[in-house]
Amino acid sequence: MTTFDPKLAESDPDIAKLIAHENRRERDSIRLIASENYASRAVMEASGSCLTNKYSEGYAHKRYYEGQQVIDAVEELAIARLKTLFGAEHVNVQPYSGSPANLAVYLAFCNAGDTIMGLGLPAGGHLTHGHSVSMTGKYFKSVPYGVRRSDSRIDMDEVRALAKEHRPKVIWCGTTAYPRTLDFNAFREIANEVGAILAADIAHISGLVCAGVHPSPIGIADVVTSTTHKTFRGPRGGMIFSKKEHAAAIDRAVFPGLQGGPHNQTTAAIAVAAHEAMQPSFKTYARAIVENAKALGEVLTSRGYNLVTGGTDNHLILIDLTNKSVTGKVAAQALDRAGIVTNYNSVPFDPRKPFDPSGLRIGTAAVTSRGMGVDVMAQIAGWMDEVLTAPESESVVTRVANEISKVCSKYPAPGIY
Numbered sequence: 001m002t003t004f005d006p007k008l009a010e011s012d013p014d015i016a017k018l019i020a021h022e023n024r025r026e027r028d029s030i031r032l033i034a035s036e037n038y039a040s041r042a043v044m045e046a047s048g049s050c051l052t053n054k055y056s057e058g059y060a061h062k063r064y065y066e067g068q069q070v071i072d073a074v075e076e077l078a079i080a081r082l083k084t085l086f087g088a089e090h091v092n093v094q095p096y097s098g099s100p101a102n103l104a105v106y107l108a109f110c111n112a113g114d115t116i117m118g119l120g121l122p123a124g125g126h127l128t129h130g131h132s133v134s135m136t137g138k139y140f141k142s143v144p145y146g147v148r149r150s151d152s153r154i155d156m157d158e159v160r161a162l163a164k165e166h167r168p169k170v171i172w173c174g175t176t177a178y179p180r181t182l183d184f185n186a187f188r189e190i191a192n193e194v195g196a197i198l199a200a201d202i203a204h205i206s207g208l209v210c211a212g213v214h215p216s217p218i219g220i221a222d223v224v225t226s227t228t229h230k231t232f233r234g235p236r237g238g239m240i241f242s243k244k245e246h247a248a249a250i251d252r253a254v255f256p257g258l259q260g261g262p263h264n265q266t267t268a269a270i271a272v273a274a275h276e277a278m279q280p281s282f283k284t285y286a287r288a289i290v291e292n293a294k295a296l297g298e299v300l301t302s303r304g305y306n307l308v309t310g311g312t313d314n315h316l317i318l319i320d321l322t323n324k325s326v327t328g329k330v331a332a333q334a335l336d337r338a339g340i341v342t343n344y345n346s347v348p349f350d351p352r353k354p355f356d357p358s359g360l361r362i363g364t365a366a367v368t369s370r371g372m373g374v375d376v377m378a379q380i381a382g383w384m385d386e387v388l389t390a391p392e393s394e395s396v397v398t399r400v401a402n403e404i405s406k407v408c409s410k411y412p413a414p415g416i417y
């Protein structure tokens with residue numbers, strides 16, 4: 001046995017080199033993936049800490065292992081901060097990520113074979129809201145609702161009609177590729193009319209919600225799930241808010257229903273992110289995300305790009321490229337070569353297949369974390385237009401990549417050195 005404990009670069013140069021490459025990639029490119037962000041150095045320190053060594057199945061003061069003096073305090077602090085920040089009656093911070101948080105909702109409220117409703121994946125919903133390839137579409141009878149053909153917005157009349165016809169146990173409201181504000185009160189009314197549990201999934205928008213930049217479903221929905229790593233800018237993780245009456249069911253569903261020991265290093269990092277989100281500067285940050293998205297959208301529109309729903313209310317823009325000579329996949333790959341990282345995405349009623357659809361999804365949470373403002377958004381829109389107009393041109397790609405790396409060097413990203 002040796003106690004020699006070398007640094008990563010010495011013990012595993014292969015992985016160290018790959019991490020260094022990723023660090024450089026995140027530093028030198030423009031990250032427009034709507035679900036990504038830059039967690040702060042403080043968040044990363046907590047998530048890389050010795051808390052990863054500790055087993056703590058159960059909840060504070062009701063654990064199955066000894067030695068919880070520190071872990072209980074960490075989890076209680078994370079919960080207390082999130083309750084204050086979101087105004088919630090109950091919080092569970094143990095879900096390993098957004099998808100397991102959603103599974104806990106099913107386990108808490110449904111039996112296999114029950115009917116559930118959510119926004120269909122092709123219309124901007126998430127896999128875990130009942131999509132056919134997800135276990136949530138296999139183990140439950142899924143009734144997806146969609147968006148209107150005329151304006152690509154969620155059609156609340158359709159939601160009501162489907163809910164009345166199918167009487168679901170759970171109705172999901174929450175999206176992964178939808179640029180508009182969600183009307184949680186309208187969903188609440190429908191859930192009340194059919195006696196359904198209303199579950200809001202704010203994975204993308206939780207940072208905007210806690211900053212007051214998007215309406216909050218807390219106090220309206222029975223249960224609210226979220227990731228912690230998108231606009232909330234924490235570590236990769238999940239959380240569930242609920243009314244007091246559902247607290248026991250949610251906690252039992254997460255543990256022992258679905259998971260074993262919580263990832264305590266993540267819980268600590270969520271507490272750090274919550275502390276950051278409680279600072280006045282986070283409100284400024286969240287407002288800037290939305291201003292940047294609007295600015296980026298306006299310049300893209302002025303250059304002839306069609307935005308699904310005609311614009312955005314949040315951090316996200318869905319570009320419909322049907323009127324352009326480039327598909328979503330070709331566009332995303334050309335932009336990536338130029339240093340602008342996005343993802344191809346279906347648009348509502350997409351005539352093309354999901355693996356090479358007509359849309360491009362972008363978001364402004366990560367670029368805003370670097371302090372980039374509306375002037376840089378205009379530059380980004382210009383670069384995107386140049387690349388998408390000549391996606392095969394290596395000279396355009398190279399020139400844009402050079403300009404981008406120069407601009408990136410002026411805007412250091414949190415957590416990246």
Ligand SMILES: *Cc1c(COP(=O)(O)O)cnc(C)c1O
Pocket residue numbers: 035097098099100102125126128174175176201202203204227237
């Ligand atoms: C990202 C996302 C999730 C899943 O989160 P993971 O952490 O990737 O499991 C769930 N719901 C919505 C709406 C999302 O956007």
